[in-house]
Amino acid sequence: MVLDFVNCFNSFFLAQILGQAIGQTGLVLDFGKIVPNIPFILQGIGITLAFTLVSALIGFAWGTILSIFKISNIRPLKWFADFYTSIFRGTPLILQLAIIYFSTPQLIGYAIPPFQAGVITFSLNSAAYSSETIRGGILAVDKGQREAAMTLGVAYPLMMWDIILPQAFKNILPALVNESIALLKDSSLVSTVGALDLMRRGQIVASEKFIYFEPLIFVGLIYYLMVMSLTWVAQGFERRMRRSD
Amino acid sequence: MKRFQFRFAILVGLVLSLLVACNPGREIADNVIDNNSGNVAKTLVMFTSADYPPYEFIETVDGRSEVKGFDIDLAEHITEKLGYGLQIDTINFDRLIPVLQSGQADFVMAGMVPTETRRQNVDFTQLYHVPNHAVLSQRGSGLSTLENLRGKIVGVRQGSIQAQRVREIPNIKIKSLQQMSDLVQALKAGRINAALVAESAAAGYLAVNPDLEIHQIPSIPGNSGAAIAFTKGSRLVQAFDQVISEMKTTGELDQLALKWFDAVSESPPEALKP
Numbered sequence: 424m425v426l427d428f429v430n431c432f433n434s435f436f437l438a439q440i441l442g443q444a445i446g447q448t449g450l451v452l453d454f455g456k457i458v459p460n461i462p463f464i465l466q467g468i469g470i471t472l473a474f475t476l477v478s479a480l481i482g483f484a485w486g487t488i489l490s491i492f493k494i495s496n497i498r499p500l501k502w503f504a505d506f507y508t509s510i511f512r513g514t515p516l517i518l519q520l521a522i523i524y525f526s527t528p529q530l531i532g533y534a535i536p537p538f539q540a541g542v543i544t545f546s547l548n549s550a551a552y553s554s555e556t557i558r559g560g561i562l563a564v565d566k567g568q569r570e571a572a573m574t575l576g577v578a579y580p581l582m583m584w585d586i587i588l589p590q591a592f593k594n595i596l597p598a599l600v601n602e603s604i605a606l607l608k609d610s611s612l613v614s615t616v617g618a619l620d621l622m623r624r625g626q627i628v629a630s631e632k633f634i635y636f637e638p639l640i641f642v643g644l645i646y647y648l649m650v651m652s653l654t655w656v657a658q659g660f661e662r663r664m665r666r667s668d
Numbered sequence: 669m670k671r672f673q674f675r676f677a678i679l680v681g682l683v684l685s686l687l688v689a690c691n692p693g694r695e696i697a698d699n700v701i702d703n704n705s706g707n708v709a710k711t712l713v714m715f716t717s718a719d720y721p722p723y724e725f726i727e728t729v730d731g732r733s734e735v736k737g738f739d740i741d742l743a744e745h746i747t748e749k750l751g752y753g754l755q756i757d758t759i760n761f762d763r764l765i766p767v768l769q770s771g772q773a774d775f776v777m778a779g780m781v782p783t784e785t786r787r788q789n790v791d792f793t794q795l796y797h798v799p800n801h802a803v804l805s806q807r808g809s810g811l812s813t814l815e816n817l818r819g820k821i822v823g824v825r826q827g828s829i830q831a832q833r834v835r836e837i838p839n840i841k842i843k844s845l846q847q848m849s850d851l852v853q854a855l856k857a858g859r860i861n862a863a864l865v866a867e868s869a870a871a872g873y874l875a876v877n878p879d880l881e882i883h884q885i886p887s888i889p890g891n892s893g894a895a896i897a898f899t900k901g902s903r904l905v906q907a908f909d910q911v912i913s914e915m916k917t918t919g920e921l922d923q924l925a926l927k928w929f930d931a932v933s934e935s936p937p938e939a940l941k942p
Contacts, residue, residue, distance in 0.1 A: 462731030477684055484681025525763075528770040542688055584675065592674040617715075617759035619733075626847075627726045627733075630719035633872040635853050
């Protein structure tokens with residue numbers, strides 16, 4: 424079993440290096456075939472990154488607002504935020520995307536482009552998840568901080584903005600990085616509504632060249648490298664934040 | 669400064685959400701409205717599923733990309749003749765009817781068969797192409813006729829002409845997959861015994877996969893082919909229909925078929941039944 428795996432691994436890399444078939448049977452890979460199409464695939468990086476970045480930022484902002492709703496004393500706001508979260512966590516992302524993309528033109532007569540539909544869906548969805556994370560972060564800030572602020576007469580909005588939230592965010596950074604990584608990979612779902620992201624470009628090259636695995640493996644490698652760089656950046660960011668401890 | 673960064677991100681997020689919300693995009697279906705009032709619209713939006721060479725595919729050499737294929741040439745020819753501009757968008761095959769219904773597309777061309785169910789939701793022109801059917805299987809499997817397929821697991825492309833045809837065979841297990849390439853992989857992995865496909869669409873895969881073989885099967889007269897789909901009640905149907913009829917009599921349609929189906933396969937180009 425282990426030997427099989429090693430063999431398979433070796434032959435995979437051999438095939439990659441030589442760019443040729445390994446033999447009559449088994450998985451035959453020839454990355455030479457997709458060389459002319461690589462620029463086309465690489466252009467998808469920008470689109471995938473744009474989806475991820477814009478959705479992560481909007482989702483983060485909206486998630487913060489929702490989390491404040493959730494811990495507020497005003498009942499309707501709390502109900503709204505809880506209901507919102509239950510809807511977006513309770514249904515599949517691909518279904519939400521399909522509904523937003525296909526229903527918008529019929530509801531308001533606006534032919535929503537795939538990019539907008541994707542960003543809206545991912546932001547709304549990501550906000551539902553990160554609102555819970557942020558809520559946890561806020562509740563984890565020591566009660567004494569809030570009490571001290573109240574004693575000093577700091578108004579609620581300022582207390583949140585200047586005292587509670589900055590401390591909360593520091594603690595939930597790893598969870599937020601997780602959320603961004605999930606977003607980066609989930610953005611491949613926009614290929615189902617025709618946006619030309621990395622995933623869709625891989626599929627297009629696959630059908631153009633009558634092959635299957637080579638473009639997909641290549642695209643997978645790019646996703647992996649992107650997630651690795653994101654992790655790396657986040658680690659640096661975290662180190663800088665810890666310096667103030 | 670360090671504390672400020674998160675709050676900065678929140679502000680950026682809020683500004684971005686405003687931008688996305690207010691971003692002006694393409695207004696829906698001026699064209700559809702124009703069609704119904706009888707005025708001439710500038711540009712028609714066509715949707716296709718560009719993963720089915722030689723019918724439609726995207727050529728991606730040197731970082732440029734262009735939708736090409738038999739259907740595309742035909743669409744360009746017809747819209748040009750009728751004095752419309754043409755904009756081509758791509759989406760998965762199973763989303764093509766929804767984009768027609770939502771008004772995002774004026775028409776759809778993707779080698780689509782006018783089945784009864786589809787006719788209830790969209791309007792079709794006459795058939796512009798009737799492909800040869802063929803059985804694709806692993807080399808040496810000896811599956812060469814429809815009779816042989818009894819009791820086997822047979823793959824078809826979801827919603828394709830063959831997906832309809834395959835139901836005529838008794839005692840068969842049907843597996844419908846999204847793309848031609850999915851069928852080829854299912855075949856190679858042994859998940860299906862054979863695939864019923866359009867011969868012209870399989871030719872390219874045969875060249876790349878020497879472990880597969882293909883057998884043409886006789887087509888049934890009156891058997892369905894591909895037609896152009898429109899939003900229900902669209903006035904464009906008649907105009908498109910007329911151009912297709914003209915192209916059939918002048919032989920232009922045959923020429924187009926010759927160009928695309930000869931370029932990919934070495935088999936003789938299939939004749940079009942008028």
